[in-house]
Amino acid sequence: MVKQYYLNNFNEKDKDDAKVIRLNDYEIIKKNPFGYLPSNLNQLFYYMNFKSISKLLNIENIIKIQSNFNDEIGEIELLITNKNNQKYYLKIDKTNTSYLKSNLDFYQYIYDRSFMMLYYGTEW
Structure with missing residues (x-):
């Protein structure tokens, strides 16, 4: 089995002095080869x-990126630090984009494409 790698987590207080940014193009989620869950975006x-991250987020000289994610609710938070020690905070959830999914979305997807066979036998 292949081991999965994720970004390091950050504390809630770390984002207090961070500048809030938005992602302009959510296509990265749609094109993510790992999948559509927040954990998959974290892996990417x-x-x-x-x-590449600098180009995507329009932040120069990135030196550190951390992330918190929750697949149950479909949410990922990124904390990016540049060489000037400026912090940037990005939150992506299901309200921002329909491309990001949660565990429930995948359960529903599987259920919608499943079928059930019932056998009703009768005795004479």
Whole structure:
């Protein structure tokens, strides 16, 4: 089994002095090869280099990125720090974009595409 890698978590107080930013293009979620859950987006950011993340988020000189995610509710928070020690906070959830999914969405997806066979036998 392959081990999954994720970004390090951050404390809630770490984001207090961070500048709130928005993601302009949510296509990255749709094109994510790992999937549509917040944990999958976390994995994608883990493997991306800082230059690519800088280009995506329009933040120069990134030196650290941390994340908190919750697949149950479909939410991911990113805390990005640049070399000037400025912090940026990005929250993506199901209210921002329909591309991000939660566990319940996948359960519903499987249920909708499943079928059940019932056998009713009668005795004479």
